[in-house]
Amino acid sequence: MDPRAYEQMAGLEDRHWWFVGRRRILRQVIAGIPLPLAACILEAGCGSGGNLEMLSQFGQVWAMERSEIALPLARARGIGIVAEGELPHRIPFGSQQFDLIALLDVLEHLEEDKAALEALIQRLKPSGYLVITVPAYPWLWSAHDELNHHKRRYTAAQLLSLLKSAGLQIHTFTFFNSFLFPLAAGIRLAQKSLRLKEKQDLNMLSPWINWLLTEIFAAEAYLISKFSLPFGLSLLAVASPMKTPSLGN
Known part of the structure; x- marks a missing residue:
């Protein structure tokens, strides 16, 4: 990523609504995975470490x-x-x-996304799981993707095909950041059509707006645990090597 993006993340990811809301969703998703009590957890591509405390609630963390x-x-x-x-x-x-490998908004940075998944599968225990998030919809490509040196945004079909071709079976697959999708998509499309200069997504907002957006975003955690959301700014998958027993959802 651009060095500016890391500096921005380090200053905001403990407070900014997007990071806080996403961690609450991920915490709910991981809590539904049958991990052992002393799980060994790897975060592949941990950035400045904003997810480490959340992941440590489920076991011992490597990153x-x-x-x-x-x-x-x-x-x-x-x-x-x-x-x-x-x-x-x-x-x-x-x-x-590892019992769990978290690959959170990392695949889109990699030229060899399939090879990365195949390499991580080799580091999973036989009963292990991967939790993966990526940005959705190529048509939402923006200056934010450029700043973060993304190689691509994924359609649902592309991500499903990639996971299966790498040798994974899928237990959970859903869009997320759905409640705010109409607003965010509308803004990005307006910026493109009117050729307006895009503002960076991670600017810190006023405390009450930041709180409100956090609560709206994080509320999706309760829906994702019950069913898949049909659209959103991001995609989330829980997957495992083909021989791992199903989660039952």
């Missing part, structure tokens, strides 16, 4: 990050073991295998 800017920021949080690494060919921690 990897390739950015020399983000890596010390993640380590400074003092949570888990954070090492330099890169997908798909430089995954650290020796032969350590």
